Amino acid sequence: MHKKSILMICLTVFVLAAFMSGCALMGPTKSNFKAPKISLSHVEIPYYTGYYYLSAKVKPTKGKAGNYGAPMMMAFIFDIENPNSYPVELDGFKFSVMFEEFEVNTVGSTETMWIPAEKTNQLRVPAIFDTRQTLLTLLLPGAMKMKERGQSPWAILEAWWTGAPDFAFPVGVSEGAAVFKAGDLVEVTAFEATFP
Amino acid sequence: MRMRNTLSKVFIFIFAVALITGFSMTAGAATVKVGALNDMTGATSDVGKDYALGIAEAIHYVNDNGGVNGKKIKLYQFDYGYRVPEALTKYKLFKRLKCVAVLGWGTGDTEALSPTVTKEKMPYVSASYSAHLTNPAKTPYNLFAATDYSSNARAAITAWFDKKWPKHKDYGKRKPRFVCSYMFASPYSSAPIKAVKDQAKLLGFEVGPDQDVSLFAIDTKSQILGMKRFKPDLVWHGNTTMSVASTLRDAYSLGLGADHIINNWGIDENLPRLAGKAANGAMGASVCAFYGEDVPLMKTVMEYGKKYNPGVPIEKRTVRTIQAWSNTLALWEALKRADKNGGLGGENILKTGFETLAGFELGLGGAPLTYTATDHRIAGKIPIYEVVDGKIKLLTVVDLKGRWPAKWNKEWLGW
Known part of the structure; x- marks a missing residue:
């Protein structure tokens, strides 16, 4: 009985020490927390209906008339590499999408993701475009650049929508920022990329 | 023999406590959910994107400074492209997610949602400063930290x-x-x-x-x-x-x-x-200081911009960031007050939160905030x-x- 109790105490102390030292030694510190690396693996077009635009003057077969644009979905797949010896939490991920030199969308992921120690996760971020929404971005934030190019927004839209399946123009990721957490520590990784 | 048994029990107890404490540290603390509707791609995206960045940065600041009395804010932020039907859809999502308040955007969607947020007692802090939203007799849950249009x-x-x-x-x-x-x-x-x-x-x-x-x-x-x-x-x-x-x-x-x-x-x-x-x-x-102006919280605002959006050049940042911070910090103060005085129910956020703010300074160059039960216009002095x-x-x-x-x-x- 005596031996059994001593064994139990030793085991308890060992497990407790291992658990606590594990927390203290293996955990994140300001000096060992490295910002994970982000790279754009590729871009896919999971949904595509070709090029068109319906103004509010067009009477629809059903439903209400309005300014409706051809939808197109792009999915941006990123590799997120955690160089740390402990898991890190992705707590915010966003970036702007560029078609050529025009910023046409800002998208992100609000879901929380844990990246295991020294592993690479993949994150898929969908971005939905339509010719109406992209027309507005050309007419507002992109208005000056468009004027400089001397092109009409319709010509630019048609080139993008018909060229997208072949990625006939560069699709860029800019102003990217990902927030990573480990314990109370926070690191923000900036990223940008172009595809193809 | 009894001594040894007692000792064993004490160790087992300590072990259990250590395990539970250890796991609970990794499990994360309670959160307060807040929804945000922003226009980064629509008819007002020329001013909306900077505002959206400001909202996210301000929430980081709030969480770094204790959140809502120790509870961190989880922000659900969406671009709705200034499409009113999509704003209504996102609002329903915020309700399902059990958000306690919404940081909204445009006049069209804010006014369209106003009867709903009134009925559902959802505090709705918008970037629409329409005066139609300032009379609590009609729109009690619509608020903003700015003088109205x-x-x-x-x-x-x-x-x-x-x-x-x-x-x-x-x-x-x-x-x-x-x-x-x-x-x-x-x-x-x-x-x-x-x-x-x-x-x-x-x-x-x-x-x-x-x-x-x-x-x-x-x-x-x-x-x-x-x-x-x-x-x-x-x-x-x-x-x-x-x-x-x-x-x-x-x-x-x-x-x-x-x-x-x-x-x-x-x-x-x-x-x-x-x-x-x-x-x-x-x-x-x-309605507030311009970006970089000399007001008490500007240095902090700029630091958070640099930290959380390092890829956005400082010359692209504008007063819209400060407007976003103003609304977020007003909501933060209301949530803290409500949380201490009855909890984060919509009516409580309004009554013991917003409507207790009297001459409250945000440090962002805007007028001090005063909301009463009969008037949600924050101030009568307007800087031009x-x-x-x-x-x-x-x-x-x-x-x-x-x-x-x-x-x-x-x-x-x-x-």
Whole structure:
């Protein structure tokens, strides 16, 4: 009985020490927390209906008339590499999408993701475009650049929508920022990329 | 024997506590959920993206500074592209996610959602500063940390009348002439029309025909020619920066010869960049400090911008960031107060949160916040700025409440 109790105490102390030292030694510190690396693996077009635009003057077969644009979905797949010896939490991920030199969308992921120690996760971020929404971005934030190019927004839209399946123009990721957490520590990784 | 048993039990207890504590540290603390609707791709994206960045940065600041009495805020932020139906859909999502409040955006969707948020007692802090949202008898759950569009328009036309008209060659000989330039179909642009024309009549202006200028306008020559027929001395602009810049450029190149006053979403750091010389002399209200101005919290705002959006150049940041911080910090203060006094139910956030703020300073250059159970206009003093040599400088502060107390208290609330 005596031996059994001593064994139990030793085991308890060992497990407790291992658990606590594990927390203290293996955990994140300001000096060992490295910002994970982000790279754009590729871009896919999971949904595509070709090029068109319906103004509010067009009477629809059903439903209400309005300014409706051809939808197109792009999915941006990123590799997120955690160089740390402990898991890190992705707590915010966003970036702007560029078609050529025009910023046409800002998208992100609000879901929380844990990246295991020294592993690479993949994150898929969908971005939905339509010719109406992209027309507005050309007419507002992109208005000056468009004027400089001397092109009409319709010509630019048609080139993008018909060229997208072949990625006939560069699709860029800019102003990217990902927030990573480990314990109370926070690191923000900036990223940008172009595809193809 | 009993001693050894006791010792064993103590160790087992400590072990269990250590395990539970260890796991609970990794499990995460309680959170308070807040929804945010932003326009980063739609009709107001020229001003909406910077605002959206500011919301996210301000929430990081809130969480770094204790959150809501120890509970971190989880932000659900979405771009709705200024599409009202999508805003309604996202609002339903916020409800399902059990968000305690919403940081909203445009006038169209905010006013469309107003009956719903009133019925569901959802505090809704919008970037729409429409005066239609300031009367708690009608829209009790709509709030914003800014002076409203109608007050801003009344103040801007008053400032021009006080400061500029007396220097005009025709001063004392005739009435000053006034027209409005805005997108008729836009709820945001048209929200303060009735108020600004009422103020024009109060001050003795002759009011000419409105000009319909799209929020997406890059060519407004036909509207400028329309204005020229009336020979206005002053034009009020109700659109956002890009459209206002186009109108100012065309007015300059076609020699309209009028001065310009602008609603707050049309005057920012980008206006002189886009309109150049044509922006000089343009006036308008601002609801807070411009980016980089010397106010107590500006250094912090800029640090958070640099930290959380390192890829966005500082020269792209504008007053919209500060507006976003203002709304977020107002909500934060209300949530903290409500949490300590009965919890985060919508009615409690309104009554023991917002409506207990009296002269509350945010440190962002805006008017101190006061919300009462009968009036959600935060203040009656409105600062009016002017573009001087490409820089935006404070011109004067118009005290609407002090100058027209009876009208302020009895007539002007809610429109």
